[in-house]
Amino acid sequence: EAGVVQSPRYKIIEKKQPVAFWCNPISGHNTLYWYRQNLGQGPELLIRYENEEAVDDSQLPKDRFSAERLKGVDSTLKIQPAELGDSAVYLCASSREGTGLSSGANVLTFGAGSRLTVL
Amino acid sequence: QKEVEQDPGPLSVPEGAIVSLNCTYSNSAFQYFMWYRQYSRKGPELLMYTYSSGNKEDGRFTAQVDKSSKYISLFIRDSQPSDSATYLCAMSSIYNQGGKLIFGQGTELSVKP
Numbered sequence: 001e002a003g004v005v006q007s008p009r010y011k012i013i014e015k016k017q018p019v020a021f022w023c024n025p026i027s028g029h030n031t032l033y034w035y036r037q038n039l040g041q042g043p044e045l046l047i048r049y050e051n052e053e054a055v056d057d058s059q060l061p062k063d064r065f066s067a068e069r070l071k072g073v074d075s076t077l078k079i080q081p082a083e084l085g086d087s088a089v090y091l092c093a094s095s096r097e098g099t100g101l102s103s104g105a106n107v108l109t110f111g112a113g114s115r116l117t118v119l
Numbered sequence: 120q121k122e123v124e125q126d127p128g129p130l131s132v133p134e135g136a137i138v139s140l141n142c143t144y145s146n147s148a149f150q151y152f153m154w155y156r157q158y159s160r161k162g163p164e165l166l167m168y169t170y171s172s173g174n175k176e177d178g179r180f181t182a183q184v185d186k187s188s189k190y191i192s193l194f195i196r197d198s199q200p201s202d203s204a205t206y207l208c209a210m211s212s213i214y215n216q217g218g219k220l221i222f223g224q225g226t227e228l229s230v231k232p
Contacts, residue, residue, distance in 0.1 A: 004162070040127065040224065040225075041224045041225070042123075042125070042207050042209070042222030042223050042224045042225050043163065043207075043220075043222050044222070045219060045220070048219060056219065091162055091163075093162075107165055107168075108165070108220065109164075109165075110162030110163050110164065111162050112160070112161055112162050113160075113161075113162050115160075
């Protein structure tokens with residue numbers, strides 16, 4: 001089974017430029033998450049999708065960040081314009097709906113992340 | 120104050136040592152407690168999870184939850200160089216059934232041969 005695939009793995013841009021990250025979740029996983037991980041910190045949730053609906057975007061800085069999950073599969077996270085403080089690793093994760101962790105439901109599987117450096 | 124606090128380390132131990140990693144939390148609604156391992160330049164991978172209080176053992180790893188003290192621990196016995204990674208505790212309330220995770224900042228562990 002292929003894991004969560006993210007691209008690009010690394011991106012270096014100058015401030016005020018736009019950037020986009022793509023995520024392909026595990027087949028059959030209806031819930032998709034975008035997390036941001038700053039250096040030396042744990043991941044912080046940006047947005048959570050159930051199928052194509054964003055059910056929790058309270059932590060997404062909406063002035064410059066946007067996300068979409070067309071057809072409830074792949075997702076794109078965009079930043080425009082990027083700021084120096086946006087330098088971080090952007091992690092995508094997915095999980096399948098179910099009742100209880102013991103069945104494997106609601107267990108998040110993370111991708112390798114997209115490392116953004118804003119100069 | 121952060122909802123989940125974790126000593127960032129770094130922690131360096133000799134091979135074969137017992138390692139103790141800990142987190143404290145403030146939100147009494149947390150019911151799901153997880154430990155993730157993250158190798159350098161990789162995404163976090165789930166090691167263990169527990170629901171509510173108690174202990175859980177899986178091979179060399181033991182997870183403990185003390186809800187009365189709002190304190191969780193991960194013990195690694197007979198530590199190996201391959202255990203060198205950052206260990207992240209993560210928690211979720213029953214309303215999210217483990218889905219929406221709040222992470223600690225991670226403890227960097229190095230096991231020396």
